[in-house]
Amino acid sequence: MAPGDMVPEHAKQHKLKQEKEKLQSTTRPDGDSDPDRSFVFEAHEAWKDFHNSLRQFYEVGDLCDVTLKVRLPLLPVDFLTGTVAKEEMIKGNLSCRDLLDEARNYHLHLSNKVVPDFEYSVRTTPRKHTAGVLFCVGGRGGSGDPFRSIECYSISKNSWFFGPEMNSRRRHVGVISVGGKVYAVGGHDGSEHLGNMEMFDPLTNKWMMKASMNTKRRGIALAALGGPIYAIGGLDDNSCFNDVERYDIESDHWSAVAPMNTPRGGVGSVALGSHVYAVGGNDGVASLSSVERFDPHLNKWTEVREMGQRRAGNGVSELNGCLYVVGGFDDNSPLSSVERFDPRLSRWDYVSELTTPRGGVGVATVMGCVFAVGGHNGNIYLNTVEAFDPRMNRWELVGSVSHCRAGAGVAVCSSHISQIRDVGQGSSNVVDCM
Incomplete structure (x- = not known):
């Protein structure tokens, strides 16, 4: 038996x-x-x-x-x-x-x-409990003064709330989440360009200053691949940069890696597979449709197939093994178009357009959807948020942040929503969207 x-x-x-x-x-x-x-x-x-x-x-x-x-x-x-x-x-x-x-x-x-x-x-697709928290960090509104405030999106409650503020005001800031923490790098504080970085730890609910980059700049993009954080491109009042710096989290140290082939201010970036991609941006003369990717093992940037449209100030995110580039500005106006790159086929395709043009938009992937936060539509700064569902090939409005923002950094942190303290109305630096 x-x-x-x-x-x-x-x-x-x-x-x-x-x-x-x-x-x-x-x-x-x-x-x-x-x-x-x-x-x-x-x-x-x-x-x-x-x-x-x-x-x-x-x-x-x-x-x-x-x-x-x-x-x-x-x-x-x-x-x-x-x-x-x-x-x-x-x-x-x-x-x-x-x-x-x-x-x-x-x-x-x-x-x-x-x-x-x-x-x-x-x-x-992650459960809501494990999908993380969407952060919208810094940016600027109608007054032109950068924000130090951050807003956090609760997926389970489908609502936004203010989290603890940064130490510095930052517009056109690079933002990324690695290891359950959020990093804000560079940008402009309303007076000068910044090279410093601060880190938000949900366990302490505080922003802490970390090592500064070697080059002060705004309009940079961040990507993380295999541990280090890469700060890519950017610009100041005089020039656009092709500089790329790598930050080692353990040693709190920045070092230079191979520069891009093309200067790119207002560039978008994401890690996809074994490469870091730099998408679009402006070279100081015109917006770019070109794309290149970095191989950290070879310390080399290589051109890949270009997009169908020139754009800078675009948002970039990864979903289902593909790269999505959202909105941005061509040389004349903000864009509503969205393109998807499949590295397996080395092919770009247009997908459904945004409900409104968004230049300077923040983008991240949550729960199998691409979220687009804020931006400027050519007339006003936006506080609306929309999400793209690839199964439906459709964008839908999914609420709004409190501050109308463009040039904010958006990232998904793996922390649990209950760890982050709601600070109520947050910053008094609330302005209209005009």
């Missing part, structure tokens, strides 16, 4: 229910719920508990059901290959192995490999 046959059916079902509830609750932590951080440990422990407790009397259908609750594609590759793939119960179940294959194909797709017939699913 098998061990499972000695357990009464009602006891089996009760135990199974307990373990399934435990696994589901563990994969939805209330604290830091970044799936690449503490979530991995939590899920690992839950997986071991489930394995040990139900080894004797699990049922195949129930195992597959529980495996579906864990969004395997969002787990790191080393956890998938080192833990999940070695689990005997998974290896012995065809349905579970299909889920594991989906997760592997997802990571191959994001690394710019061609995966035939790959499709995105609910399992490749």
